[in-house]
Amino acid sequence: MTTHQPLAVGLIGAGRMGSFHAETLAHRLPGVRLAALADPAPGAAQRLGDRLGCPTAYTEIGDLFADPQVDAVVIATPARTHAGLVEAAARAGKAVYCEKPMAVTLSEADRAIAAAREAGVPLQVGFNRRYDTGFRAAHDKIAAGGIGTPQLLRSLTRDPKLHDPAPIPPWTIFLETLIHDFDTLRFLNPGAEPVEVFAWADALVRPDFKDRGLLDTAVVTIRFDNGALATAEANFQAVYGYDVRGEVFGSAGMLTMGDIRRSHLTSYGADGVAADCVTYDQDLFHDAYVAELADFTDSVRTGRAPAVTGEDARAALSIALAAIQSVTTGGPVRVDELKNE
Amino acid sequence: MTTHQPLAVGLIGAGRMGSFHAETLAHRLPGVRLAALADPAPGAAQRLGDRLGCPTAYTEIGDLFADPQVDAVVIATPARTHAGLVEAAARAGKAVYCEKPMAVTLSEADRAIAAAREAGVPLQVGFNRRYDTGFRAAHDKIAAGGIGTPQLLRSLTRDPKLHDPAPIPPWTIFLETLIHDFDTLRFLNPGAEPVEVFAWADALVRPDFKDRGLLDTAVVTIRFDNGALATAEANFQAVYGYDVRGEVFGSAGMLTMGDIRRSHLTSYGADGVAADCVTYDQDLFHDAYVAELADFTDSVRTGRAPAVTGEDARAALSIALAAIQSVTTGGPVRVDELKNE
Amino acid sequence: MTTHQPLAVGLIGAGRMGSFHAETLAHRLPGVRLAALADPAPGAAQRLGDRLGCPTAYTEIGDLFADPQVDAVVIATPARTHAGLVEAAARAGKAVYCEKPMAVTLSEADRAIAAAREAGVPLQVGFNRRYDTGFRAAHDKIAAGGIGTPQLLRSLTRDPKLHDPAPIPPWTIFLETLIHDFDTLRFLNPGAEPVEVFAWADALVRPDFKDRGLLDTAVVTIRFDNGALATAEANFQAVYGYDVRGEVFGSAGMLTMGDIRRSHLTSYGADGVAADCVTYDQDLFHDAYVAELADFTDSVRTGRAPAVTGEDARAALSIALAAIQSVTTGGPVRVDELKNE
Amino acid sequence: MTTHQPLAVGLIGAGRMGSFHAETLAHRLPGVRLAALADPAPGAAQRLGDRLGCPTAYTEIGDLFADPQVDAVVIATPARTHAGLVEAAARAGKAVYCEKPMAVTLSEADRAIAAAREAGVPLQVGFNRRYDTGFRAAHDKIAAGGIGTPQLLRSLTRDPKLHDPAPIPPWTIFLETLIHDFDTLRFLNPGAEPVEVFAWADALVRPDFKDRGLLDTAVVTIRFDNGALATAEANFQAVYGYDVRGEVFGSAGMLTMGDIRRSHLTSYGADGVAADCVTYDQDLFHDAYVAELADFTDSVRTGRAPAVTGEDARAALSIALAAIQSVTTGGPVRVDELKNE
Numbered sequence A, B, C, D: 001m002t003t004h005q006p007l008a009v010g011l012i013g014a015g016r017m018g019s020f021h022a023e024t025l026a027h028r029l030p031g032v033r034l035a036a037l038a039d040p041a042p043g044a045a046q047r048l049g050d051r052l053g054c055p056t057a058y059t060e061i062g063d064l065f066a067d068p069q070v071d072a073v074v075i076a077t078p079a080r081t082h083a084g085l086v087e088a089a090a091r092a093g094k095a096v097y098c099e100k101p102m103a104v105t106l107s108e109a110d111r112a113i114a115a116a117r118e119a120g121v122p123l124q125v126g127f128n129r130r131y132d133t134g135f136r137a138a139h140d141k142i143a144a145g146g147i148g149t150p151q152l153l154r155s156l157t158r159d160p161k162l163h164d165p166a167p168i169p170p171w172t173i174f175l176e177t178l179i180h181d182f183d184t185l186r187f188l189n190p191g192a193e194p195v196e197v198f199a200w201a202d203a204l205v206r207p208d209f210k211d212r213g214l215l216d217t218a219v220v221t222i223r224f225d226n227g228a229l230a231t232a233e234a235n236f237q238a239v240y241g242y243d244v245r246g247e248v249f250g251s252a253g254m255l256t257m258g259d260i261r262r263s264h265l266t267s268y269g270a271d272g273v274a275a276d277c278v279t280y281d282q283d284l285f286h287d288a289y290v291a292e293l294a295d296f297t298d299s300v301r302t303g304r305a306p307a308v309t310g311e312d313a314r315a316a317l318s319i320a321l322a323a324i325q326s327v328t329t330g331g332p333v334r335v336d337e338l339k340n341e
Helices: A016-028 A044-052 A061-066 A079-091 A106-119 A133-143 A172-187 A207-212 A286-302 A310-329 B016-028 B044-052 B061-066 B079-091 B106-119 B133-143 B172-187 B207-212 B286-302 B310-329 C016-028 C044-052 C061-066 C079-091 C106-119 C133-143 C172-187 C207-212 C286-302 C310-329 D016-028 D044-052 D061-066 D079-091 D106-119 D133-143 D172-187 D207-212 D286-302 D310-329
Strands: A007-012 A032-038 A056-058 A072-075 A095-099 A123-126 A150-158 A194-202 A217-224 A229-235 A243-250 A253-257 A261-269 A272-277 B007-012 B032-038 B072-075 B095-098 B123-125 B150-158 B194-202 B217-224 B229-235 B243-250 B253-257 B261-269 B272-277 C007-012 C032-038 C056-058 C072-075 C095-098 C123-125 C150-158 C194-202 C217-224 C229-235 C243-250 C253-257 C261-269 C272-277 D007-012 D032-038 D056-058 D072-075 D095-098 D123-125 D150-158 D194-202 D217-224 D229-235 D243-250 D253-257 D261-269 D272-277
Touching: A007 A016, A007 A061, A007 A286, A016 A032, A016 A044, A016 A072, A016 A286, A016 D016, A032 A044, A032 A061, A044 A056, A056 A061, A061 A079, A072 A079, A072 A286, A079 A095, A079 A106, A095 A286, A106 A123, A106 A310, A123 A286, A123 A310, A133 A172, A133 A243, A133 A253, A133 D261, A150 A172, A150 B217, A150 B229, A172 A194, A172 A217, A172 A229, A172 A310, A194 A310, A194 B194, A194 B217, A217 A310, A217 B150, A217 B194, A217 B217, A217 B229, A229 B150, A229 B217, A229 B229, A261 D133, B007 B016, B007 B061, B007 B286, B016 B032, B016 B044, B016 B072, B016 B286, B016 C016, B032 B044, B032 B061, B061 B079, B072 B079, B072 B286, B079 B095, B079 B106, B095 B286, B106 B123, B106 B310, B123 B286, B123 B310, B133 B172, B133 B243, B133 B253, B133 C261, B150 B172, B172 B194, B172 B217, B172 B229, B172 B310, B194 B310, B217 B310, B261 C133, C007 C016, C007 C061, C007 C286, C016 C032, C016 C044, C016 C072, C016 C286, C032 C044, C032 C061, C044 C056, C056 C061, C061 C079, C072 C079, C072 C286, C079 C095, C079 C106, C095 C286, C106 C123, C106 C310, C123 C286, C123 C310, C133 C172, C133 C243, C133 C253, C150 C172, C150 D217, C150 D229, C172 C194, C172 C217, C172 C229, C172 C310, C194 C310, C194 D194, C194 D217, C217 C310, C217 D150, C217 D194, C217 D217, C217 D229, C229 D150, C229 D217, C229 D229, D007 D016, D007 D061, D007 D286, D016 D032, D016 D044, D016 D072, D016 D286, D032 D044, D032 D061, D044 D056, D056 D061, D061 D079, D072 D079, D072 D286, D079 D095, D079 D106, D095 D286, D106 D123, D106 D310, D123 D286, D123 D310, D133 D172, D133 D243, D133 D253, D150 D172, D172 D194, D172 D217, D172 D229, D172 D310, D194 D310, D217 D310
Parallel strands: A007 A032, A007 A072, A032 A056, A072 A095, A095 A123, A150 A229, B007 B032, B007 B072, B072 B095, B095 B123, B150 B229, C007 C032, C007 C072, C032 C056, C072 C095, C095 C123, C150 C229, D007 D032, D007 D072, D032 D056, D072 D095, D095 D123, D150 D229
Antiparallel strands: A150 A243, A194 A217, A217 A229, A243 A253, A253 D261, A261 A272, A261 D253, A272 C272, B150 B243, B194 B217, B217 B229, B243 B253, B253 C261, B261 B272, B261 C253, B272 D272, C150 C243, C194 C217, C217 C229, C243 C253, C261 C272, D150 D243, D194 D217, D217 D229, D243 D253, D261 D272
């Protein structure tokens, strides 16, 4: 750390994820300060700012982009607003960290990437699993050849509870949940790219919401250009807690990662052996959420390239869009034949 | 045990699996005796019989069927001979235990089932995983509603070593390896039947054998009529040993099963924590192999129906054939549209 | 197996352990036959023999010793009769397998050992944990220097249920339960011998039986002549099942062994992660019980020395007696100062 | 948080533990600021302060006590200076957090406790394991009766490496290492107190240092007034990493805690299954170290009593002193007969 002037970060979106990131920026990162908050909901930014000692709160997001005190922005708003905000932030000359998914169409992904490139600002995307100790150690070992060539991969996400599904847009399971797994599979198969995707999805948790387009269970298989075959799997209601795991099988070994136990306490009783599970995602990935913002702010300060790029976001989105098209058509979809609409 | 007359069993096929079954019949099952062995290879049955104290050895399989002393037969020959031998054994009035796969086409499966039914003899098929403690406990718990409705299932087989592939017929990975997983998925989703199958397969372990049709890596996804989505996965060379696992996720919980550790010894050294893996399948399923023959011979003696039927074999075969057709056509295949050729 | 004449084994004691051993001799060991049974309880040997197809049953134990058809005897009677029966069997020229403890005083241990030596018959003692896969692999690794010099050891036994304690003699916890752990500690610290012992014991499960001398909970610490410090621990009522574990920490690593899970099935539900425990000791050590008789009968037939000797039994007994003396006196006891009474 | 004025904490001792605590006070605790550092080593406090942005650095510890800006002090100096510094801090009216051991004789423990009581300042002691998720969950479950009455307890500490032993004072293994385990055993046996202690210790890692009084391996057994029997075990060189575990067996179940794995990554290779271990204690207890200072500063601000008291420190010290006396005399030692010297 050569500069004694802390990096001033503005955060957009005072919801659950935004509040957690705001707390990290306010308290957990030396050399960083939470300079401004913005949320269109009346009072939301102000209340969060009061709690965290953040001096400035906006209801107009544009005001935050215009604030000359802000060096970098963290975007934690609803998914469909992300790409436009990335563009606006980049045009305002701010370094950008954007929650996943960075975009929901390829064309808006391309525009966001182009905007950051033209403005010469760093752009990092919130694939937090890349910052989890186990997933990262797996990636490093695979990249170093530790299990030979990957042949079979698996990544899964099971959320602990299906929240009120009314406002959930169609395809959420692919665009917001499995997008993590698609990125994880690319992360764990370094250098390889997806070629073809086949997917099934259904409303098994809440069949009554199927006619509104809510799909809560999905299995996706992906063929990569190095021959590796991968599966990604998601479900919106795991009664035992938040379950995120990965497995990579290669020519020289296998790695498994992910742990749903909350602590290392094990209980042995008349009914058998038992352990607690993790219930909330911020428990499971608490350290990873902090680490990704630490890495982002560090890259901004030191000028090095961010570790998770807009291009990574676009590649994961391609898989999601191919999966959606596969569900719609009932057949496999080649990623290179996706229309860039 | 009300009868003091032991059940006389004849075994066909003195190879690796046949030798193990012969040893079980000779030594491990009270009330059962190994009465005759048959193998067309000169001397093979004789040598095995000498070692196990079996009084009769044939090189003509028909002689074993004609032997009036033989109550029941165990068929452990190469896969493509199974269905015909089941038919012949049934016609000879013997109770029949047949190694998997019982048949490699639907029409020969139908003929084998019909032959047993017409002869009124019991017919059991060698899906040994149904007799493994963990898989069986999982089935029982699922059947009792312990995890609610199954929504996502997984079954995998990874063999420890790719043996000399020269004589391996095409589609072995589906007909002889994954057939176990297809049966396991039906076993773990009780009452449900497969509707549609999508599969990819490749020669990733030995790309040089691909032109001979040898596929060594496969991923299959299956949609069941209760909505559950399943994946089955196989590979012919896991350097860490023989790996067979299952996972069932339901509306009220999840079960995992399968254990690749050879013992409960754990070593902690300067390089970390380590444990031994299982290397040979007869280690991993030793008890299950014995249990399935114990159950078969017990059902023959008591007259109750066998637990794993010819119909089970046909259902698993349907999935395998659909997977093969999916690999050939590149698209998903409905099981009810398979031609009964 | 060069001889075709099976080894004829006579078994004394038709109780729980004796019945299991009888079944092993009758059915599970090729080349071995259960030739005779003896039990002083009227009808006990006869009933067990009928069930197992054993031709001869005695109520006079001496008749079994006098039976010229019997090559070897297995002693599975109450502990306090063991040493005398070993002597009698040896004098009758029979190879002897004796359940633990072989003796309850040093002088009767010495007489038993001397009788076998004078008669030139093999004498093996039933420390079955030496035949458990995990404990044996640990021993082999330690003996090969795999964890350097042992420095800290632990062995524990927790029985699943305190059976009706009325007939339990005082000091049972040391002489019949912890005797296993004392042998295990010697087995896992190869070449070293105990120097000094300190013990506490109490009636924590059933305080109301303390005045009858029943102790149900004990902790013993042992100092070995290679400096290693060991603890042995027992309790008569573990609600979660039968719990036997070991741990050896050395200058170059640590080994843990013992597994209280009944299968590899794991359940994940709303209450967390769960697995089943082992409830009966013959489940936990089923294979080890068979393996020790297989080894004994094999050593008798091949003429090699037995693997677990009378001297091993005496050494474990020394620790038990020192522990009892320590509880009585309240201070540590040197093993070499035990009176050979 | 009702006050907006942050709590000003001064830290004494800029060594390894002190530096970690200083970083926590500077960066990880909202509402807390690192106001001053003191270390007699020339430049040590200044260098640490420069790195952490702490405005004030003293080489005279008394200057820190006299600093009116300092509300509370954290003592992280060598063990033998602790009690005197607690007294001085209390007399200066500062809230006190003291690393373990708070004292090395009972009389100085009593004086430290009395000084805090007379000054009316809170006094908390650094038994960080009480803030580890697993150990705390175990305590809570035991305190709620979840495993019935504790009957057998175990706590162990194995450090990853024997640092240059030259400056290690005799009895370090009891006063500085096992003191954690003694506190843990009290924590896991709520409401019970130790009655009698028996201990063995030796120099097994470095026999060549034994004549200087350095003991590197110890086993201690403790009898509690509720009948529970406990063992504590320590060693100064575990090649596989930093190993801290606990086990409590009670009339209604068992709990185990402690985890030496560094992440949830598991590797399966040709040599078996492997996982990484934890190598440094600040990895293993990182969160617990932060949590204990968070709890201390929170209790100071809210006026509630600290959770780990001077009395707790005295009770653990009693066990350590009894263990030392037991090693010296060779016999068990009653805690209530320790001389208060």
